[in-house]
Amino acid sequence: MLVYLSDWLSLIIRWFHVIAGVAWIGASFYFVWLDNNLREPPAWKKQKGIKGDLWAIHGGGFYEVAKYEVGPEQMPTDLHWFKWEAYSTLMSGLALLFVVYYLGNPGYLIDPSKLDLSAAGAMAIGISTLLGVMVIYEALIRSPLSRNGMAFGVVLYLILVAVAFGLYQVFAGRGAYIHVGAVIGTIMVANVFLGIVPAQRALVNAVARGEKPGEEVVMLAQRAMLRSRHNNYLTLPVLFIMISNHYPMFYANAYGWAVLAAIGAITAYARHFFNLRNQGQFKPSILVVSALATVALIWAMAPSAPARIDSHASEEGTAVSRVADADISQLLATHCQACHAVKPTSPAFQAPPAGIVLDSLEHLKQHRDKVYQAAVATQYMPLGNMTGITPEERDLLGKWLQENP
Numbered sequence: 001m002l003v004y005l006s007d008w009l010s011l012i013i014r015w016f017h018v019i020a021g022v023a024w025i026g027a028s029f030y031f032v033w034l035d036n037n038l039r040e041p042p043a044w045k046k047q048k049g050i051k052g053d054l055w056a057i058h059g060g061g062f063y064e065v066a067k068y069e070v071g072p073e074q075m076p077t078d079l080h081w082f083k084w085e086a087y088s089t090l091m092s093g094l095a096l097l098f099v100v101y102y103l104g105n106p107g108y109l110i111d112p113s114k115l116d117l118s119a120a121g122a123m124a125i126g127i128s129t130l131l132g133v134m135v136i137y138e139a140l141i142r143s144p145l146s147r148n149g150m151a152f153g154v155v156l157y158l159i160l161v162a163v164a165f166g167l168y169q170v171f172a173g174r175g176a177y178i179h180v181g182a183v184i185g186t187i188m189v190a191n192v193f194l195g196i197v198p199a200q201r202a203l204v205n206a207v208a209r210g211e212k213p214g215e216e217v218v219m220l221a222q223r224a225m226l227r228s229r230h231n232n233y234l235t236l237p238v239l240f241i242m243i244s245n246h247y248p249m250f251y252a253n254a255y256g257w258a259v260l261a262a263i264g265a266i267t268a269y270a271r272h273f274f275n276l277r278n279q280g281q282f283k284p285s286i287l288v289v290s291a292l293a294t295v296a297l298i299w300a301m302a303p304s305a306p307a308r309i310d311s312h313a314s315e316e317g318t319a320v321s322r323v324a325d326a327d328i329s330q331l332l333a334t335h336c337q338a339c340h341a342v343k344p345t346s347p348a349f350q351a352p353p354a355g356i357v358l359d360s361l362e363h364l365k366q367h368r369d370k371v372y373q374a375a376v377a378t379q380y381m382p383l384g385n386m387t388g389i390t391p392e393e394r395d396l397l398g399k400w401l402q403e404n405p
């Protein structure tokens with residue numbers, strides 16, 4: 001019952017998290033687009049202090065958007081702030097981290113072959129990593145390093161790669177991945193909370209007092225710009241990490257942290273193309289290099305065992321010794337059925353994960369391609385190898401699948 005209810009809870013929070021994230025990132029994409037598409041306004045608007053102008057049509061009506069050089073003469077009574085989108089994304093993300101990873105299925109987070117952590121120990125490492133990296137980032141952005149955008153970017157990248165590497169040594173792949181994503185997400189929300197919103201507040205206060213923004217307000221605004229730029233570069237990797245949780249070929253890869261480092265570098269570089277183009281520089285070579293690097297990554301990650309079952313191989317070598325059905329039934333019972341049963345005995349699951357039931361050889365055949373991929377080629381099943389399957393048993397399973405098309 002508890003698992004059933006916690007599945008509901010995780011679904012509802014995840015749903016909310018995705019909606020909040022869409023609202024946050026959607027709004028920030030929209031404003032980046034807006035800034036890049038503002039046109040020179042007519043003279044009468046310039047006189048009012050408007051520096052850019054844009055017309056759009058959406059949802060059956062015309063919209064006229066204007067951006068002020070500093071601010072309007074009078075503070076509008078209703079001023080919309082974009083901040084709760086970011087805060088609610090973080091809060092629902094943290095809630096999910098608890099429901100799914102800290103209090104939920106330990107197999108996602110703890111891999112005894114890496115480090116035999118207790119649930120509390122894993123949680124302590126996870127939370128302190130989130131906080132620790134945020135504190136380091138906040139210290140750096142207040143340091144002289146923030147005056148050199150490029151150097152800052154490189155240092156930030158190296159820190160995140162080190163975090164990915166470190167987490168990979170202590171957590172199961174999936175838990176390590178989600179924590180890198182959570183670290184980046186926390187930095188991004190802290191950017192809003194600790195930098196961007198205070199800078200906006202200072203500007204609003206100056207305009208409300210009818211003053212021209214002073215030096216301090218300008219400095220805050222400049223630093224907020226840098227934070228905004230970081231968020232802009234971090235968006236694509238963080239979204240990648242969130243969806244990669246459905247692709248064990250990434251997180252269950254022995255070098256999953258390096259894969260993440262490569263993806264981070266490629267997406268940030270590709271993002272650079274669009275940012276440069278918005279500044280009027282057109283460098284398509286950046287996209288070509290990014291595409292080539294992606295192809296290289298796909299090649300480097302390819303599983304060493306054949307990714308598909310080669311059914312013909314068995315016909316040639318017939319009558320050598322076939323794998324006994326009874327051995328495979330036994331293997332499924334020992335290594336898979338705790339989870340992949342109509343009613344799993346593993347306390348972590350209420351229903352068979354991924355909808356895959358492996359309670360008979362017939363059912364095994366139904367899922368042969370997926371099982372081959374999961375348990376033989378990429379070896380991310382059994383989850384965290386909690387049931388201790390041996391390489392010999394994997395070979396046996398692979399051979400049986402070949403012999404029984």
Ligand code: HEC
Binds near residue numbers: 332335356387389
């Ligand atoms: C401790 C529980 C557990 C055990 C034991 C386990 N699995 Fe899984 N299995 C899962 C979970 C959880 C998922 C869903 C993974 C995801 O969505 O990231 C899954 C998914 C799968 C999938 C679908 C993968 C996909 O990409 O769609 C296959 C196939 C699979 N398991 C096969 C096996 C086989 C074969 C065994 C035994 C050798 C096994 N599993 C043992 C928990 C388990």
